[in-house]
Amino acid sequence: xxxxxxxxxxxxxKTGTVIHGDGSAAKMEVEETEVKSEGDYRESPxxxxxxxxxxxxxxxxxxxxxTLASKPDGSPYVKHPEKCIHCEMCDRLxxxxxxxGAKEK
Amino acid sequence: xxxxxxxxxxNKYLRQKKKFPHVWCPGCSNGIVMGAIMRAVGELEWRxxxxxxxxxxxxxxxxxxxxxxxxxxxxxxxxxAYATGIKMYKPKMDVMVVxxxxxxxxxxxxxxxxxxRRNINLTVILINNNIYGMTGGQYSPTTPTGDKATTTPxxxxxxxxxxxxxxxxxxxxxxxxTSAYHAVETQSFIKQGLEHKGFALIEVxxxxxxxxxxxxxxxxxxxxxxxxxxxxxxxxxxxxxTENERENKLKRGIFxxxxxxxxxxxxxxxxxxxxxxxxxK
Numbered sequence: 373x374x375x376x377x378x379x380x381x382x383x384x385x386k387t388g389t390v391i392h393g394d395g396s397a398a399k400m401e402v403e404e405t406e407v408k409s410e411g412d413y414r415e416s417p418x419x420x421x422x423x424x425x426x427x428x429x430x431x432x433x434x435x436x437x438x439t440l441a442s443k444p445d446g447s448p449y450v451k452h453p454e455k456c457i458h459c460e461m462c463d464r465l466x467x468x469x470x471x472x473g474a475k476e477k
Numbered sequence: 478x479x480x481x482x483x484x485x486x487x488n489k490y491l492r493q494k495k496k497f498p499h500v501w502c503p504g505c506s507n508g509i510v511m512g513a514i515m516r517a518v519g520e521l522e523w524r525x526x527x528x529x530x531x532x533x534x535x536x537x538x539x540x541x542x543x544x545x546x547x548x549x550x551x552x553x554x555x556x557x558a559y560a561t562g563i564k565m566y567k568p569k570m571d572v573m574v575v576x577x578x579x580x581x582x583x584x585x586x587x588x589x590x591x592x593x594r595r596n597i598n599l600t601v602i603l604i605n606n607n608i609y610g611m612t613g614g615q616y617s618p619t620t621p622t623g624d625k626a627t628t629t630p631x632x633x634x635x636x637x638x639x640x641x642x643x644x645x646x647x648x649x650x651x652x653x654x655t656s657a658y659h660a661v662e663t664q665s666f667i668k669q670g671l672e673h674k675g676f677a678l679i680e681v682x683x684x685x686x687x688x689x690x691x692x693x694x695x696x697x698x699x700x701x702x703x704x705x706x707x708x709x710x711x712x713x714x715x716x717x718x719t720e721n722e723r724e725n726k727l728k729r730g731i732f733x734x735x736x737x738x739x740x741x742x743x744x745x746x747x748x749x750x751x752x753x754x755x756x757x758k
Binding site: 424426429468 | 491497498499501502503504505506507509512513661664686697699702703
């Protein structure tokens, strides 16, 4: 962590780890809401657990409505959360248990 | 947004403290089949302590490490032999075997056909990826003729095994084939196989994009899954095709489901008949 960040600058390394710049030196903090594979459905219908994802691209290519899209490095993200129809296709076809398509009940 | 709650199957049957992400390559279908197994067991509401998963050696046989049943990781090809032992000792235990194509039909071929012949109440989930993945890509009895493996760089000469036909010939009473792409169907077949009283075989065609796919230029994981979707078709549509159209196609569905005397029940009956009656010495 030798890199110094400017005041107010935030760099996300991976899920749960955030580096805050406070002017003097970079400080690493772990977010309080640590995410587990149980999922966190507050903001998105699909929850992706990036620590387990291997970027195979199956969820993105088989999503029937185009809710998911991939970043340049291949990792998936929820591009259009309003399009999700809760079909659980991504959940069932993920080989790494890294995605949870929540069913609305 | 309404608060969405879901009790996910991962929390119930996955050993989350084990090393995750798992050892399988990116895009490997084994994880999909494992999810289908956990969902099927979850649907049946089986107790973890009364369910046993046995496996041999291979990529797919790594599965018992990650699921929280009673698990046994045994010798190469001998998974069904171990499972037979468990079933004979504890007939009330629900025993399933997860095995690969090389594990079950090459080195463990004899165990496989004789367990099918006896009709012992086991559920064998055979994940067929057409190659020996773990040991570096040697050709297996199910590698299609002409396809490349590291030990057949100019193409495989051997004709392939049809595992479902083999099991039916040996006398299995529940035989089904599906593919990892058809995950809902896989779950349903596994559930029916687990409920079936007798030897059940569920062959799941899976994708190995990193070794088999790369050697045969089949493309990446999602491309291989798409090929599965197109080429593995229901029995009725398969039978409607002409001989030429059937090339590269496989049929899926339940091929046999019948009730025959189950081995442990027959054995118990024999033991009961040999017990001395009251007053007899």
